[in-house]
Amino acid sequence: MSGMRGLVFSIALTHIRARMRQTLVGVMGVAIGVGFSVMMAALMEGSQNDFVAQLVDSLPHISVTDEQREPPRQPADIVYDAAEIHGLTTRVLRPGIKNPFAIMAALEGWLPGTLAPSVQWKAVIRFAGRDTAASVTGIDPRREMNVSKLPTQIRSGSLDNLFKASNAIILGDGLAKKIGARVGNSIVVTAGSGNTISATVVALSHSGVSQVDDTQSYVLIKTGQILAGQTGLVNELRVKVRDVMQAREVARRIEAETGYKSVSWQEAHEDLLSAFQVRNIIMYTVVSAILMVASFGTYNIISTITHEKTRDIAIMKSLGFASRVIRQIFVVESMMIGVLGLLLGWVLGVCMTWGMGFIEIKSPFMDSTHLPVLYAPAHYVIAGLVALSASVIAGYFPARKAASLQPVEIIRGAS
């Protein structure tokens, strides 16, 4: 190594090497900062992604229903434009989606995804004298795989079992347990419309989200329509979009084109997503604080070195070294600590994240799983960049002070 850059580097290296213990403490500070930042980001985003994935899997990305967002405008309002009408509500009797197959065909023309029709109805399920409220969803087993994971969530049987008996029903395993029903049992289903049928349990479903498994049951669309007392009724179109993050825009367009209320999973869980945002703000604040505190250590070390090396700085300046070069020496020292720290921090981060992945969590709302973690290169790059910038800043201030030193003052005192 020769020339100016090599000189700066070798002087910086001798300063650092002569203070191994202090340097190590500084490096550890940065490493712990980076390590914990990476681990925290892995946990936060891991759990968030996991949660969203479960949410997105267990519910349709977009649900198009026959509901309306506002009570219909009344004739008086339409005619007089300013009439005041009180006591209106949205209609209780579900009108259903008109011409569902024409709408589906139109949507399939541009939709970046797939869709399936269904009939949703509230019902009371009775078995062996026990009653429980449940949601009954009439589905088309051949189309269901287009919009949900249901086909893969069937236990003791398959979705096609719905075709094997007249009035076949699949119960969520939580729901089945509640009423004590097993596959093969015959249960009584009474819909909100008053219609009652006797149905045979042909399989159980298990999604892992207890809220779903405790309340959901599935029948064929035809059976659902019998329960609703409305033949030909389809009151929901469920849409699965290829890019889940696009659901909001797609839902808006569907609603604009069809006039039916179209709710994306984001809209359905607005509160949850904004809670995630709060969580992320908290996380980034804490992570920034950790990395800043780590850089205080670096600042201290560089400050100490510039004080100890006052005489060397004076002699270099008296020989004719430019201030810029003196500044570079100490900024490079600071960056050496920063780079070593962030490399060690990355290793630490991977190890801690890996360790966290072994922790088992039990939740009353979900199947027990391991702590979800995410290994994202972006976390490492961001933590590294922040740590490195903090190191440069931490080194810059003492370096600037050192570079502004007037050598004659030191030499006068020493001669």
Next chain:
Amino acid sequence: MTGPLIEARGVTRILDGEVPTTLIAGVDMSVAPGEFLAITGPSGSGKSSLLYLLGLLDVPTSGEVIIAGHATSALDEDARARLRLETLGFVFQFHFLLPEFSALENVMLPMRALGRWPAERMQERAHEILASLGLAGHTHKRPDQMSGGQRQRVAIARALANDPLVVLADEPTGNLDTASTAQVIGILRDMIAGEAGKAVVVVTHDLGLAAQADRRINIIDGRVAVPDPSPVSDVTR
């Protein structure tokens, strides 16, 4: 180069503080090529202060220092540093070597900062200079592994590294025994004898050293004492 290597015109340096202190007051002087100039005077008279001004380490409050024809009062700090690096070499009473570096590395320091030569040439040159000062076997020793005389010779080698026009030395033999002192004086003499157009300025109160000089400037209370004493060489030789 026919003009003076260093010229001071009405150089005054006043330290501002609660009570402003005048270190140097209206000094006019010059250093000619080929000259070994001694600056003498009582302790505290301002010899070192004058040397710092001549060597651009300090800036005059008024007056002008001209280095090889370049006026320096308008230069900024980095430009003065550059001029120092290219044309001047310093030796102080204290060696001021970087403690973590070997003799060779210390001598190469100003060369690397200037970047006038390729790496191999710098190394070669550093070896040559050290060898000429009798330090051939000590190039890889750190300052704490050498004697006081050896360290001072390394400091001189460093001052000579960039082939300066003028070497400025402030009591270079102040910490040395008689043998080392004689050696250092010899080295400084050789430098101007070897190459035309160079000069050495030595601040000293050592009469032996002052006696070797071609010319002497006596400083009293920050001024050049008048009448200028006749060249010492006439008396002693």
